[in-house]
Amino acid sequence: xxxxxxxxxxxxxxxxxxxxxxxxxxxxxxxxxxxxxxxxxxxxxxxxxxxxxxxxxxxxxxxxxxxxxxxxxxxxxxxxxxxxxxxxxxxxxxxxxxxxxxxxxxxxxxxxxxxxxxxxxxxxxxxxxxxxxxxxxxxxxxxxxxxxxxxxxxxxxxxxxxxxxxxxxxxxxxxxxxxxxxxxxxxxxxxxxxxxxxxxxxxxxxxxxxxxxxxxxxxxxxxxxxxxxxxxxxxxxxxxxxxxxxxxxxxxxxxxx
Amino acid sequence: xxxxxxxxxxxxxxxxxxxxxxxxxxxxxxxxxxxxxxxxxxxxxxxxxxxxxxxxxxxxxxxxxxxxxxxxxxxxxxxxxxxxxxxxxxxxxxxxxxxxxxxxxxxxxxxxxxxxxxxxxxxxxxxxxxxxxxxxxxxxxxxxxxxxxxxxxxxxxxxxxxxxxxxxxxxxxxxxxxxxxxxxxxxxxxxxxxxxxxxxxxxxxxxxxxxxxxxxxxxxxxxxxxxxxxxxxxxxxxxxxxxxxxxxxxxxxxxxxxxxxxxxxxxxxxxxxxxxxxxxxxxxxxxxxxxxxxxxxxxxxxxxxxxxxxxxxxxxxxxxxxxxxxxxxxxxxxxxxxxxxxxxxxxxxxxxxxxxxxxxxxxxxxxxxxxxxxxxxxxxxxxxxxxxxxxxxxxxxxxxxxxxx
Numbered sequence: 001x002x003x004x005x006x007x008x009x010x011x012x013x014x015x016x017x018x019x020x021x022x023x024x025x026x027x028x029x030x031x032x033x034x035x036x037x038x039x040x041x042x043x044x045x046x047x048x049x050x051x052x053x054x055x056x057x058x059x060x061x062x063x064x065x066x067x068x069x070x071x072x073x074x075x076x077x078x079x080x081x082x083x084x085x086x087x088x089x090x091x092x093x094x095x096x097x098x099x100x101x102x103x104x105x106x107x108x109x110x111x112x113x114x115x116x117x118x119x120x121x122x123x124x125x126x127x128x129x130x131x132x133x134x135x136x137x138x139x140x141x142x143x144x145x146x147x148x149x150x151x152x153x154x155x156x157x158x159x160x161x162x163x164x165x166x167x168x169x170x171x172x173x174x175x176x177x178x179x180x181x182x183x184x185x186x187x188x189x190x191x192x193x194x195x196x197x198x199x200x201x202x203x204x205x206x207x208x209x210x211x212x213x214x215x216x217x218x219x220x221x222x223x224x225x226x227x228x229x230x231x232x233x234x235x236x237x238x239x240x241x242x243x244x245x246x247x248x249x250x251x252x253x254x255x256x257x
Numbered sequence: 258x259x260x261x262x263x264x265x266x267x268x269x270x271x272x273x274x275x276x277x278x279x280x281x282x283x284x285x286x287x288x289x290x291x292x293x294x295x296x297x298x299x300x301x302x303x304x305x306x307x308x309x310x311x312x313x314x315x316x317x318x319x320x321x322x323x324x325x326x327x328x329x330x331x332x333x334x335x336x337x338x339x340x341x342x343x344x345x346x347x348x349x350x351x352x353x354x355x356x357x358x359x360x361x362x363x364x365x366x367x368x369x370x371x372x373x374x375x376x377x378x379x380x381x382x383x384x385x386x387x388x389x390x391x392x393x394x395x396x397x398x399x400x401x402x403x404x405x406x407x408x409x410x411x412x413x414x415x416x417x418x419x420x421x422x423x424x425x426x427x428x429x430x431x432x433x434x435x436x437x438x439x440x441x442x443x444x445x446x447x448x449x450x451x452x453x454x455x456x457x458x459x460x461x462x463x464x465x466x467x468x469x470x471x472x473x474x475x476x477x478x479x480x481x482x483x484x485x486x487x488x489x490x491x492x493x494x495x496x497x498x499x500x501x502x503x504x505x506x507x508x509x510x511x512x513x514x515x516x517x518x519x520x521x522x523x524x525x526x527x528x529x530x531x532x533x534x535x536x537x538x539x540x541x542x543x544x545x546x547x548x549x550x551x552x553x554x555x556x557x558x559x560x561x562x563x564x565x566x567x568x569x570x571x572x573x574x575x576x577x578x579x580x581x582x583x584x585x586x587x588x589x590x591x592x593x594x595x596x597x598x599x600x601x602x603x604x605x606x607x608x609x610x611x612x613x614x615x616x617x618x619x620x621x622x623x624x625x626x627x628x629x630x631x632x633x634x635x636x637x638x639x640x641x642x643x644x645x646x647x648x649x650x651x652x653x654x655x656x657x658x659x660x661x662x
Contacts (some may be wrong), residue, residue, distance in 0.1 A: 064570055064656045085574035092572015103567045103660070107272040108265075119261050120572040164571065 009040040010076065011094075011171055011203050012061055017070030019056050030056040032227045034070070040171060043195075043204045045214035048224035055176070057224060058207040062174045063091050075171075092120050096165025098194075100177035102157040104149040110160050111136065111145040117167040135163035139193060155186030162193050172203045179213065191217060215240060262577075266584035270592070280553045281593035283546025284639065288597025288632055289604065290539040294532060295628055296605025300620040302528055304450065304612045315353075316390045317480040317491065318515045319346075319499070336503060336511055337474040345498060346480060351491040353483045354386045357475040361465060363458065365415075366434035372422040374415065375453060376435065378462040390479050391454070398429030398444035406461055409435070410444035414455040421456075435460070436468040488516055546593060547643040554586045554647035558654075565651055566659030575652040582648035583641055590640015594633050602629070 014036035021028045031053040038044050038061075046061070048054040059065040060072060063079050072079045074094060079087055096117075097103075104113045114132035123131075136145050139159040144152055149160070158178060165173050175194060179187030195217060198204045208214050214221050221240065223230040233240040270277075321338045338357070346355040359378040364371060379387055382403055387393070393400070401410055411427060418426040427433060431442050435458060449455055466472070482491040492514050499512050558565070565578055602624060609622040 059657045062570070064660070085576065088569055088572055088574045091570070097570045099567075099660075103563070103570075105564055105567065107268055112268070116568070117571040120568070120574065120577055125261070168572070 010037060010073070011040050012036070012038045012205075013073040014057075014060060014067075015071045015073070017060060017067040017072060019053075019060060019065070020068045029227050031060070031067075034060075034224075034229055036061065036222060036229075038172070038203060038205060040203055041198070041201055043198045043217060043219045044206070045218035045221045046205065046207045046224060047209070047211060047214045047221050048230075049209055051226070052224040053227040054207050054209070054224050056227075057222075058174065058176050058205075061205060062095055062097060063087060089121070092117055093168050094170050094172060096167070096170040096173045098158070098161045098165050098173060098175040098178050100180040102149070102154070102161050102181070104157055104160055104164070106149055109146050109148055110141065110152065113149065113160060114164045114167055117164060121168055131167065132163070135166050136160070138166075139163045153186070154182055155189060158182060158186075158190045159193065162190070162197075166197070170202075172205060173197060175204065175206045177208055178206065179210075180208075262580045262584045263588070265581055266588045269581075269585050270588055277553050277557075277589065278592075280549030281546060281589060281596070283542050283544070283549050284590060284593030284636055285546070285597040285600070287539040287541075287543035287546060288594050288636060289601040290535050290542065292598050292601025292629070292632060293604035293608065294535050294539075294601075296602055296622045296624055297608045298528075298532075298623055300605075300609040300612045300622060301531075302524060303620050304615075315482045315485055315488070316517065317482060317488070317495070319478040319480065319495065319512060320476070320515070321512045337476070338478055338512065339475055340473045342499065342502060343475060343478045345502065346478060346495055349491070349494045349498065351482055351484075351487040351494055353481045354383070355478050355480045356380060356383050356386055356390070357462075358387075358477045358479055359462065359465060359469075359471055359474075360476050361469045361471070363435050363468070364437075365458065366437070367421075367427060367431070368423045368425045370423050374456055374458060376458040376460055376465055376468075378465045379459055380462050386481065387479070390481055392449075394447045395444040396447045398442070400444055401459060401461065405443065406464055407440060408443045409433070409440045409458050409460045409464075410446060411442055411459070412446050412455040412457045413448040414452075415458065416442075416445040433458075438468060440464070488518075492516060543639060547590075547639050550586050550589050550640050550643035551647065553589065554582060554644045555650070557585070558582065558647050558651045561651070562654060562659045563662040565654045566656050566661070569654070569656035570660060578654075579648045579652035582651045583644050586644020586648065587637045587641035590643065591633060591637040593640070594636025597636070598629050598632055 014034050017031065017034045017036070018029065019031040021030055034053075034057060036046075036057070046054050046057050056065070060067055063072060063074055066072075066080060074090060077090075079090075082090065104110075105116065108116065111129070111132045114135055115128040118128040118131060133142070133145065136142055139162050141152075141156060141159055141163070144156060144160075149157055152160070158181075162173075165175075173194065178190055178194065182190060191213070194204055194206070206214070206218065219235045221233045223233065229244075231242050231244045234243045319338065319342075321336060340357050343355045343357040346352055357378075357380065361376050361378075363374055363376045365374050366372075379401055384401055384403065388400060395410065396413070397416070398410070401408060411433075414420045416427045418424055421427065427442055427445075429443050429445065432439050433442060434440075440458075440460065446454070446459075480491065480495065482488055495514060496510065500507065500510065503511065505511055568578055568581075602622070605622045605624070609620050613620055
C-alpha cells in the first residue's frame with residue numbers, strides 16, 4: 001500500500017502559478033499563486049463560483065494558456081519550454097478535453113469528430129476509424145456514428161465529446177462543467193461515464209461551480225475564491241478533510257507582502 | 258496525411274452557403290473566357306483565314322493601289338494592273354504561272370428575282386492553274402473547261418435556295434441571267450468558308466469582259482511560285498519588274514504583293530488583338546475572384562474561430578490548422594476553375610459547331626488536356642495563394658480566446 005502511494009505519478013503540477021490580464025490601465029489578477037498537483041488515477045475537482053478563476057485555472061491546467069508567473073509541469077516537463085506546436089501535440093496526446101458546451105465540429109459526423117484528435121497525431125485512417133467506432137460503442141452511441149452533432153441530443157453530444165476525449169488514450173480527462181448544459185438525468189449519465197473512466201485508471205480533472213457535484217465524485221477538491229486557492233479538501237471515507245496546511249500559510253504570507 | 262485535409266476541406270465546402278459560391282464567379286468567368294478562347298482558337302483562325310482566302314501556300318496575290326487603297330480588290334484604282342503585267346511576271350524564273358483575274362459586281366436574275374453578286378473571271382486554258390491555286394472543286398456538275406463560253410459555275414451559297422435570295426436552288430443545267438444575258442450553270446463549287454467565293458459566279462474572261470468592258474485592266478494577278486523556298490525571291494523579282502513597268506521608286510510602290518504568310522500574319526494579328534483583350538478581361542476577372550476568395554476566407558476564419566479553438570485544444574498544430582484553411586481556399590479556386598473549364602469547353606465546342614455550320618468547314622474544337630490540367634492546377638494555386646494570409650491568421654489564433662468564440 002505504501003509502495004503504491006510512492007509509485008503514484010505526478011501528471012500535472014502548477015507551481016506558484018499566477019495569471020494576470022491587462023485591462024485598460026489596471027491588471028486583473030485572475031489567478032494568484034496557485035499550487036496544484038494531480039497524481040495519476042485521481043479524480044480532482046476545481047471548485048469555485050464564477051469569477052473565482054476556475055476557468056483560468058482550467059486553461060492553465062489544460063496547457064491551453066501560459067501563466068504570467070510560475071511554472072506548469074506536464075509529465076515532469078516545463079510546458080513553457082515547448083513550442084506552440086509541440087505543446088499542441090503533447091496536449092492532444094496527454095489530455096482529453098470535455099467542454100460544457102460540448103464543442104463538437106458541426107459539419108463533421110459524430111464519428112469524424114471522434115477521429116479528429118487522432119488525425120492531428122498522424123494516425124492512419126484505418127486506425128482512426130476502428131478506434132472511433134470502438135469508443136462510440138463504449139459511450140453507447142454505436143448507432144449514431146454517422147449522424148451530425150445537430151441531429152443528436154445534448155446528452156448524446158456530451159457522450160460523443162467523452163469518446164473524442166479518449167481518442168488518443170490520454171492520461172488525463174479534463175472536463176469543464178461537463179453537466180452544465182444538461183438536465184439532472186442526462187448529467188448523471190455523463191458523470192457515470194467519467195466515474196467509470198476514473199475507475200479504469202484515467203485521471204479526471206473536473207471544473208465545476210457545484211460543490212455537491214464535486215463532493216459526490218471527486219477525491220480531491222481545490223476550492224478557489226477570487227483568484228486565490230481557498231482550501232484543498234480530500235476524501236477520507238465518506239467525509240472531506242481540509243488538507244491545505246502550509247499552503248494556506250504560504251498564500252497568506254504572500255498575500256500580506 | 259495531406260489527403261485528410263483535402264477531405265476535411267471538401268466536408269467544409271459542402272456545408273457552405275451560396276455566398277461562398279458567388280465569390281467564385283470571378284474565377285469561373287475568367288477561366289471560362291480563357292478556356293473557350295483556347296478551344297475556339299484554331300477554329301477562329303481557320304474561320305478568319307478562310308475569309309481572307311488564305312489557301313495555297315505557294316500563291317502570291319498582287320493588287321494595284323498600294324497601301325492607301327480601300328474598298329473591293331482593284332476598285333477605284335487609278336493605275337490598274339494589266340494583262341501585260343501578268344504575261345511579263347510569268348516570264349520570271351521563280352514563277353510557275355501568273356493568272357490575271359477580274360472581279361466584278363454583277364446583277365443576277367433567277368426565278369424572277371434579282372440579286373447583286375460578284376463574278377470572277379477565268380482565263381481560257383488557264384483553268385487548271387486557277388482551280389489549283391484556289392483549291393476549287395465541283396460538288397455538282399463539273400468545272401468549266403476550255404471552250405465553255407456562255408456557261409458558269411457558281412459558289413455553294415449562291416446555289417442554295419435557302420441562302421441565295423432566289424428562294425430556289427440553282428442546280429447544274431439551270432439558266433441564270435447575268436447582266437441580262439443568259440448563262441447556263443454547269444457546276445456548283447464545294448463550300449469554301451469564304452463569303453466571297455461561296456457567293457460567286459465564275460465565267461470565262463471573254464464573257465465577263467463582254468459584260469463589263471474592263472479591257473486590259475486586271476484587278477488581281479495570282480502568281481504561283483515554283484518552290485515555297487523561292488517565295489521571298491519571287492516577291493523581290495516581281496516588285497522590281499512592276500516598279501520598272503509602272504515607273505515608281507522603291508518605297509513608293511502603288512501595288513501590293515500579299516504572300517500567304519503576310520495574310521496569315523494579318524489574320525493572326527487580328528486574332529491576337531482579340532485574344533489579348535479577352536485575356537486582359539479574364540485576368541481582371543480572376544483577380545477579382547481571388548480577392549473574393551481572400552474575403553470569404555477571412556470571414557470564414559472569423560466564423561470558425563471556435564472550431565479553431567477546439568481543434569487546437571484537441572491537439573492541432575498551427576500547421577495543421579493552416580493546412581485546413583489553405584486547402585479549403587485552394588478547393589474554392591479549383592471549383593471555380595472546374596466550372597470554368599466545363600463551361601469554356603462547352604462554349605468552345607458550340608462555337609466551333611457554329612463556325613462549321615456557318616462556313617461549311619470541318620473544324621474540331623482544340624480541346625487541350627494539358628491546358629485544361631494546367632488551368633485546374635492554376636485555379637487551385639490562385640485559390641490557395643489567396644487563402645494564405647487568412648489561413649495564417651487562423652493558425653495564429655490563441656486557443657483560449659478562440660474557444661471563447
